[in-house]
Amino acid sequence: MIVFILCFILFLVGLFGILTSRNIIKIIIGLSIMEFSVYLFLVLIGYIENGQAPIITKDMINLPVVDPLPQAMVLTAIVIGLATKSMLMAIAIRLYKKFKTFDIRKITSLKG
C-alpha cells in the first residue's frame, strides 16, 4: 500500500513542477515525472508476489505469471510519451529561436 502512496506523491511533485515553474524546460521535466509515476503505478497494479516474468521457457516452474496486459499497455504509453516529448522539444527550440529565452513570462506575443 505504501508503494501506491509514494507513487501518488511522485505524481504530485510533477504537478507542482508544471504549475509553479516558469521555465519551459522545467515544465517538460515536470510532465515527464508525472508520466513516469503513472507508468510505475500501472505496472505495480499488475504485479503478483513471487510471480515470474511473462516469458514462456521450457523449464518453467509452476508459479503464477505477472499480468502481461498492463505491461503491454505501458509499453505503448512509453513510446507515445517519447513522441509527445519530442514535439514539446521542437516547440521549445522554435520558441527559443524567436524569443531568445525559455521564460514563459517573456513569451507574450502569439504571432507565428
Place this chain on the structure above:
Amino acid sequence: MELTLSILLVFMIIGAVYALFARDLLSALISCGIVGYGLVICFLLLKAPDLAIVQIVVETVTLIIMVAVILDSTRQDLREKIVHNERGTHFINAKYVFNVLTVVILALFFLFFFNQAIGRLEPFGTHVTRMASAYVGDAAIKTGSANLVTGVLFDFRAYDTLGEATILFTAVVGVLTILRIKGRK
C-alpha cells in the same frame, strides 16, 4: 520487495524535487534522469524486462535531445533569473502564492479520487489476473510467441500498436514541420 521498491521510490522523489528546484538547467535534466533510470530498476524488480529495455532506450534518447536543446542557452537564462529575483520580489511572490494554491486545490482533488481508487484495488502483490488469464493460457499456442507481452502487443491488440505507429508518424511529421518553416520576424 515492497521495502526495496519504497526505498527506490523515495530516491526518485528526491531526484524529482531536486530537478524542479535546481538553479542550472543541465543539473535539472540530469536529476530528471535519476527518476527515469530509477524507473528502469523498478521495472526490473517488478518482472517487466521488456519495459526496462524500452524505458532505458527512451530515457537515453530523451536526455540527449534535451541536452542538445539547452546546451547553448543555460548560462544566459540563469543570469536573467537572478536579475528578476532582485528586481520585483513581492510581485513574483503574489503570483507564486496563487500558483501554490492552485497546486493544493488540484492535489486535494486528485487525493479524493486516489482515495476512492485505492479502496477498490487489491493490496500490493495480490493481483488476480482476470482478463489476461486467457492470454497467459493460450498465447504460446495461438500466437507462437514465447514472450507474452509481445503476443499481446502484436497479436491480440495489434490495432492498438497500429494506432501507436500512427501517433509516432504524426509526431515525426509534426517535428519536421515545426523545425523546417522559418518564423516571421
